[in-house]
Amino acid sequence: MTERKPPGISFETWADRQIREAEARGDFDDLPGRGKPLRGLDKPYDPMWWVKEKMAREGLSFLPPALVLRKEAEDALTAARAAGSEAEARRILADINDKIREALRRPPEGPPLDLVPYDVEGVLRERRESRAD
Numbered sequence: 001m002t003e004r005k006p007p008g009i010s011f012e013t014w015a016d017r018q019i020r021e022a023e024a025r026g027d028f029d030d031l032p033g034r035g036k037p038l039r040g041l042d043k044p045y046d047p048m049w050w051v052k053e054k055m056a057r058e059g060l061s062f063l064p065p066a067l068v069l070r071k072e073a074e075d076a077l078t079a080a081r082a083a084g085s086e087a088e089a090r091r092i093l094a095d096i097n098d099k100i101r102e103a104l105r106r107p108p109e110g111p112p113l114d115l116v117p118y119d120v121e122g123v124l125r126e127r128r129e130s131r132a133d
Contacts, residue, residue: 064110069103072096073115080118081127089127093120 005014022028040049055061063071076096083089097117107113 065108066103066110066113069099069108069113070115073100073118077118077123080123081130083127086124086127089124090120093118093123 005011028034046052061068073096076092080089080092083092097120100113100115100117103113103115
């Protein structure tokens with residue numbers, strides 16, 4: 001526990017002394033990043049830097065629902081093309097088509113959706129043809 005700042009000593013002097021004594025004891029020797037430059041010093045200042053880093057670390061994003069669905073539809077199409085069986089591909093496409101239809105009935109916030117349900121038979125035909133090569 002640190003001691004209280006004694007009266008009559010400026011805060012800066014007291015804080016400097018606390019840091020100097022901690023350094024002498026080796027309290028800072030095992031800190032991660034010791035001796036390395038601070039990240040992001042070459043970038044312009046962003047007041048939300050810590051929020052963005054936390055979201056990146058945790059794999060989170062904040063996008064309007066319309067953009068999230070567009071990305072999810074794109075990922076579903078990729079997954080359907082790479083699926084192990086037609087039944088699995090059909091299930092993936094059916095799930096995303098249900099979400100797209102729901103979004104068309106109740107448009108989400110954000111930019112226009114610009115999506116239509118996938119043609120399941122067309123995607124499966126393309127999938128078969130690409131695997132026949």
